[in-house]
Amino acid sequence: MTPFNNKKNKRKVSYSYLIILMLIVLIVGVIYTGISAILSESRQVRNNYELLRLSESVDDTLMEVNADYSDFMLTGEDIKLEKFNRHKKQLDKLIGKGKQLVTGEGQQAARWSKVAELMTRWEQQVVQPEIAVRQQIEQNDVALAHFETLSSRLVGKAIFDDIRGLLSALHDKFEERSNEKGKALIDLITLSLVNMETGQRGFLLSGTEESLEPFEEGKMRLAIQLERFRSHAASGNVNASDIDALERRIDDWLRKAAIPEIQARRELNNKSVSNEDLTTMLAGGLTQQYIGNVRDLLKEIIIDEELTLNTRKVEEASTDLFIKIAIVLGILVLFMVLMLGFMRTQAFKLVNYRSKLEHLAHYDTLTNLPNRVLLANQLSQSMAQCRRRKQSLAVAFMDLDGFKAINDNHGHKVGDELLVAVSQRMKNSLREGDMLARIGGDEFIAVMVDLSGPHDSEPALQRLLDAAAKPVLIGDDVLNVTTSIGVNFYPEDSSDAEQLMRHADQAMYLAKQAGKNQFYIFDTKKDSAYKALGERIGHIRSALEQEHFVLHYQPQVNMCTGDVIGVEALIRWQHPERGLIPPLEFLPAIESHNLSIKLGEWVISSALAQIKQWHDDGLSFTISVNISAYQLTQSDFPERLALLLHQHADVDSNLLELEILETAALSDITQVSDVMDACHKLGVRFALDDFGTGYSSLTYLRRLPAQQVKIDQSFVRDMLEDPDDLAIIKGVVGLANAFKRDVIAEGVETRAHGKALLALGCEQAQGYGIARPMPAGDIHPWVQTWQQTQSWQS
Numbered sequence: 140m141t142p143f144n145n146k147k148n149k150r151k152v153s154y155s156y157l158i159i160l161m162l163i164v165l166i167v168g169v170i171y172t173g174i175s176a177i178l179s180e181s182r183q184v185r186n187n188y189e190l191l192r193l194s195e196s197v198d199d200t201l202m203e204v205n206a207d208y209s210d211f212m213l214t215g216e217d218i219k220l221e222k223f224n225r226h227k228k229q230l231d232k233l234i235g236k237g238k239q240l241v242t243g244e245g246q247q248a249a250r251w252s253k254v255a256e257l258m259t260r261w262e263q264q265v266v267q268p269e270i271a272v273r274q275q276i277e278q279n280d281v282a283l284a285h286f287e288t289l290s291s292r293l294v295g296k297a298i299f300d301d302i303r304g305l306l307s308a309l310h311d312k313f314e315e316r317s318n319e320k321g322k323a324l325i326d327l328i329t330l331s332l333v334n335m336e337t338g339q340r341g342f343l344l345s346g347t348e349e350s351l352e353p354f355e356e357g358k359m360r361l362a363i364q365l366e367r368f369r370s371h372a373a374s375g376n377v378n379a380s381d382i383d384a385l386e387r388r389i390d391d392w393l394r395k396a397a398i399p400e401i402q403a404r405r406e407l408n409n410k411s412v413s414n415e416d417l418t419t420m421l422a423g424g425l426t427q428q429y430i431g432n433v434r435d436l437l438k439e440i441i442i443d444e445e446l447t448l449n450t451r452k453v454e455e456a457s458t459d460l461f462i463k464i465a466i467v468l469g470i471l472v473l474f475m476v477l478m479l480g481f482m483r484t485q486a487f488k489l490v491n492y493r494s495k496l497e498h499l500a501h502y503d504t505l506t507n508l509p510n511r512v513l514l515a516n517q518l519s520q521s522m523a524q525c526r527r528r529k530q531s532l533a534v535a536f537m538d539l540d541g542f543k544a545i546n547d548n549h550g551h552k553v554g555d556e557l558l559v560a561v562s563q564r565m566k567n568s569l570r571e572g573d574m575l576a577r578i579g580g581d582e583f584i585a586v587m588v589d590l591s592g593p594h595d596s597e598p599a600l601q602r603l604l605d606a607a608a609k610p611v612l613i614g615d616d617v618l619n620v621t622t623s624i625g626v627n628f629y630p631e632d633s634s635d636a637e638q639l640m641r642h643a644d645q646a647m648y649l650a651k652q653a654g655k656n657q658f659y660i661f662d663t664k665k666d667s668a669y670k671a672l673g674e675r676i677g678h679i680r681s682a683l684e685q686e687h688f689v690l691h692y693q694p695q696v697n698m699c700t701g702d703v704i705g706v707e708a709l710i711r712w713q714h715p716e717r718g719l720i721p722p723l724e725f726l727p728a729i730e731s732h733n734l735s736i737k738l739g740e741w742v743i744s745s746a747l748a749q750i751k752q753w754h755d756d757g758l759s760f761t762i763s764v765n766i767s768a769y770q771l772t773q774s775d776f777p778e779r780l781a782l783l784l785h786q787h788a789d790v791d792s793n794l795l796e797l798e799i800l801e802t803a804a805l806s807d808i809t810q811v812s813d814v815m816d817a818c819h820k821l822g823v824r825f826a827l828d829d830f831g832t833g834y835s836s837l838t839y840l841r842r843l844p845a846q847q848v849k850i851d852q853s854f855v856r857d858m859l860e861d862p863d864d865l866a867i868i869k870g871v872v873g874l875a876n877a878f879k880r881d882v883i884a885e886g887v888e889t890r891a892h893g894k895a896l897l898a899l900g901c902e903q904a905q906g907y908g909i910a911r912p913m914p915a916g917d918i919h920p921w922v923q924t925w926q927q928t929q930s931w932q933s
Contacts, residue, residue, distance in 0.1 A: 186240060190247070193237050194440045197254070200230045201437075205430050208266065220270070227262075234258065250436050257433050298392040299336060303329070305385045312381075324368045331361040332389070339397050342404060351401065361389070503577040505555055506562040514576035514584055518636040521574075521588050522629055532588045532629050533596040536643035537565075539581035539607065540621040540655040553613055560611045561620065568602035583622075584640060593628045593660065600624060600658045608656065623650040624658035632663050642666065675728040682712055683738055689713050690745050691912035692762070694921065695883060698893050699902040703922050705761035705796070707905060708746045709912045710738075731769045739770045740783060743795070747787035749915055750794050756919060763796040763826060771799055772810060777817035784821055792822030798849065800828050808842060815844050826883075830871055840878055848875045852886025852906070859891060872900050 207223035210216075234255050241248040306329050313321035338353030365386060372382050501513040509517065518534070525532050539561065546554035558581065565583065566575045574586040585603060587596050607622035625647030627639050634642065642661045650659035682688060692706035712720035729735040746762045753759070770776065784792050797818065799811070815825050826847035827840075840848075850871050854864040868884070875882035884896050887906030896904060910921060 190237065190240050190440070193233060193240065194437050197230065197233045197237065198434060198437045200226060200233060201430065201433060204230050211270075230258070247440060250440050254433055254436050257436070261430075261433075298388060298396055299332075302332060302385070302388045302392060305381070305388060306332075309381060309385070321371060324364060324371060328361065328364050328368065331357045331364060333357075335361065335397070339401060342401060354397075354401075358393075365389075506559055506577050508562055508566065508583075509574060509576040511576065511578045514574070514578065514586070514640075515636055517574055518586055518639070521586060522636060522639075525588070525629060528589075530588075531590040531592055531595075531631065532586060533590060533593070533599075534627045534629070534639045534643045535585040535587065535596075535600060535603065535658070536625040536627075536640065536647045537583040537585065537603065537607070537622045538647055538651070540623055540651070542581040542620050545618055545620065549613075549616065549618075553616070553618075556613050557611055557618055557620070560613075561607055564606040564609060565603050565622075568606040569599060573599070584643070590628075593626075593631065596626065596628075600626060604656060604658065621656035623647055623655045625650055625661060626658050627661040632661065672728060675725070676732060676734060679712075679725055679729055679738070680734055682714070683734070683741060687713050687715070688738070688741065689914070690742065690749070691914055692749075692918055693905055693912040694910045694918070694925070695761075695763070695903060695905040696909055696925070697902050698897055698904050701925070703760055703925060704903060705763060706918065707763040707798070707912075708742060708749075708765075710742055726767075730767065735767050736770045736773065739767060740779065743780070743783050744786065747783065747790045747795060750790050751787065752915075753918070754790075758919060758922065759794070761794050761796050761824070763798050765798045765828065768800060771814060772807065776814055777821070780818055780823065781821055784823075793824065796824040796826055796847070798826045798828040799845075812842055812844065819844060829885075840874060840880075845880065847881040847883060850882065850884045850901070852884075855884050855886040855892060855896070855906070856888065858895060865895075868896070868901070869899050876900065 204223065204226045207219060207226055211219035211223055234251070238248075238251045238255060241251050306325055310322055310325045313319075313325065334353045335357035338351055338355070338357060341350040342348075342354065369382055372379060501510060502508065503510045521532050524530075539558075542554065542557070545557060558577075562575070562577060562583065565585070569575055569585060569587070572588055576584050576586075578584055585599075587599050590596055603624060604622060607620060611618045611620075625643045625645065627643040627646060629639055632639060632642055642663075645666075646659045646661035650657050653659060689711050690708045691711050692708055694703055695705045695707060696702065697704050710722050710726075712722075712725055714720050726735075729738065742764055746764050750762055773779070784790070784795075818825070824847070825843075825845040826849055827843060827845040828849045829851040830848045848871065850868055854867050854871075856864075858865045858868055872882050874880075881903065882901050883903035883905065884892075884901050885905055887893055887896065887904040888908040890908065892906070892908060893904060896902075910925075913921065
């Protein structure tokens with residue numbers, strides 16, 4: 140192909156693309172125009188249909204308003220009036236909406252305006268005046284009784300209907316027997332009753348005696364006709380019981396309805412209610428006239444020809460548009476065939492690529508099990524389903540025991556084959572509807588649904604254990620692993636999906652600690668306790684950071700010489716809301732926690748600073764500090780203590796005494812003894828606290844390099860009454876003297892305690908009987924007072 144021809148072909152291709160582009164623009168324009176037209180017509184149709192439904196709603200609500208108004212006029216109850224007002228407001232709102240929907244000044248707009256006008260006139264000209272009259276009657280007890288008699292005419296109507304039924308039945312009997320005279324008498328009786336009822340109704344409406352004349356005349360004629368009828372019946376053509384029943388019902392009508400209503404109407408003529416208003420209320424003519432006119436307008440709106448006309452226009456426009464769209468689409472298809480061929484190939488590639496990406500995003504590539512993403516989604520859906528069905532589900536977190544050793548010894552390829560085999564077995568052990576997912580490494584999570592309770596999961600959990608424990612043959616090697624399972628249940632644990640899996644993970648580690656190849660159920664109560672403990676530790680950490688802890692000091696004295704030999708530092712929490720909190724309320728929470736080390740070092744540092752301050756004030760004695768067993772047994776405790784002493788280099792380390800519990804010292808006497816020796820080299824003294832409460836022996840006492848033994852206050856408190864406690868104290872004092880240890884008694888509360896201890900050879904003491912723990916600022920005044928009295932000298 141020559142260069143010229145090549146340029147010519149390129150030009151043709153460019154022209155073809157340009158023509159295609161122009162046709163596409165043309166097609167899009169036609170489609171846009173047609174769709175805009177059909178949408179405009181559709182909006183008009185929707186508006187007309189909405190008007191149609193609104194008109195029907197107005198008609199229904201209008202009937203409710205009419206019924207509510209009639210109920211109020213009959214009963215006069217306020218609740219009926221409230222119901223009428225509520226439905227009337229709803230009706231006004233619907234009419235207002237109808238006026239808004241109608242645009243322009245056409246026939247429909249005029250009808251809606253007329254409806255609104257009629258309802259306004261009815262309310263002003265009829266409703267308001269009649270309600271006022273009805274309420275006036277309600278306030279007049281006598282008039283009210285007569286009005287209610289007239290208003291409740293249902294009883295008279297029911298009786299009158301029964302009479303008409305009896306007459307009709309007698310007429311049918313005479314007709315069967317071809318008794319023309321009997322039929323004529325029945326017709327005359329019926330006519331008289333109708334005249335009486337018409338005259339009575341006319342009197343009730345007008346209140347004039349002239350209108351009652353047809354009733355009186357009919358009553359006289361009725362008496363004559365009944366007498367003739369009874370004579371005719373005597374001939375045997377009619378049963379006497381039928382005539383008796385007819386006369387009883389006529390008498391009931393006169394006695395229970397007609398005559399009481401006439402008397403009530405006459406009484407009302409004498410009351411304060413105007414005859415014109417009363418007549419209007421009883422007749423209800425104006426109300427029915429207005430309601431009827433409004434309903435006629437609504438019928439005209441509903442059957443308006445514009446609805447059908449607009450619908451027809453839209454159908455015609457839609458047909459034309461669909462024809463145009465069909466032609467244009469045909470042309471478009473003709474020019475797009477070649478393009479679609481190429482696009483089809485690309486689309487298949489894109490769909491296949493997206494499908495692979497979707498699978499990679501939700502499934503594990505090795506085991507083809509759902510991954511963490513799909514697991515989280517399915518677990519959330521299963522939790523919602525459990526809430527609806529009021530059932531439980533189990534989340535089982537599994538970690539293979541011994542897999543790491545196999546992976547390290549046999550290689551990753553063998554490890555992968557083992558994972559595939561074990562995962563397939565575990566999946567097959569689950570029920571249909573349950574789910575197994577791999578979340579990484581040798582960790583799996585199973586979700587078991589439709590459980591009536593936690594116990595329902597135990598068979599499935601055992602199957603999972605058995606499936607994982609079966610030997611797997613890979614090549615020439617037979618490999619064995621087991622699994623540890625942590626189980627959590629929803630809604631027993633009401634956490635979210637992520638927290639449910641985290642709690643199951645925690646339970647799995649407990650299963651491993653318990654010996655592996657078993658399942659362990661997460662304990663929500665223990666977890667709540669751990670959370671509460673965590674919160675308490677957090678509050679204590681915040682208090683330490685914000686310097687809310689303070690030290691109080693309890694003096695220690697020599698009861699024989701009266702000298703103050705030292706003080707014991709006792710920690711307190713100065714809580715901003717709860718006030719001063721004693722140590723037993725917060726120290727147990729941080730026992731065996733790293734925070735206890737920080738708090739213990741703060742106590743030592745504060746005690747060293749206080750020694751310096753008192754020394755500057757002319758006081759010099761030992762401060763005893765309690766050290767927890769957890770802090771004492773830290774391998775670097777001597778080094779950390781040396782650092783604290785270095786930070787307070789101007790303090791004599793011999794004035795610092797560390798108190799350790801006897802029971803703590805006995806936990807590892809060798810290590811504790813080595814730590815104490817290292818601290819002795821720093822110049823720090825030790826005291827063995829609460830001596831006598833542990834299972835001590837002479838060997839332990841001999842090996843622990845403590846300078847002082849403290850007798851526990853539980854023995855001192857009851858020594859005056861309990862010979863056993865007295866004997867224990869005597870023994871402790873003897874042991875201390877034998878091993879050349881100082882001895883001090885805690886819990887000395889009275890002078891009698893002090894004298895008894897002096898008699899046993901124990902000269903040093905502390906307790907409430909000497910002084911209660913006090914802030915550092917109160918020690919100096921107390922020392923001066925104590926030195927003046929020396930009340931404990933023997």
